[in-house]
Amino acid sequence: MEKYIDYEERAALLKALAHPVRLRIVHSLLTGGCHNVGCMEKSSGMSQSCVSQHLQKLRAAGVVMAERSGNEVYYHAASREVAALMAALFEEETEQYVL
Numbered sequence: 001m002e003k004y005i006d007y008e009e010r011a012a013l014l015k016a017l018a019h020p021v022r023l024r025i026v027h028s029l030l031t032g033g034c035h036n037v038g039c040m041e042k043s044s045g046m047s048q049s050c051v052s053q054h055l056q057k058l059r060a061a062g063v064v065m066a067e068r069s070g071n072e073v074y075y076h077a078a079s080r081e082v083a084a085l086m087a088a089l090f091e092e093e094t095e096q097y098v099l
Helices: 007-017 020-030 037-044 048-060 080-090
Strands: 064-069 072-077
Touching: 007 020, 007 048, 007 080, 020 037, 020 048, 020 064, 020 072, 020 080, 037 048, 048 064, 072 080
Parallel strands: none
Antiparallel strands: 064 072
């Protein structure tokens, strides 16, 4: 039996990652870097609003998930599929990633 592939969903994932800032954010999350907007802002030199806008697009596409802890919101990669795609793109092993 042939496996069903949702090409629309896969295209949306690629579209969400098709920006250097979003790639950097997701890669940083996977390698154990910054996990909240404030830290991402400091490490990237971008404004809080810029980081937040990119995170919003990543969340809408299901690339990242957010968890609130008090006043802070912490982000992490949403799936092993995202990790596998990033590992292939950056020629890394998924075992190195924090999920």
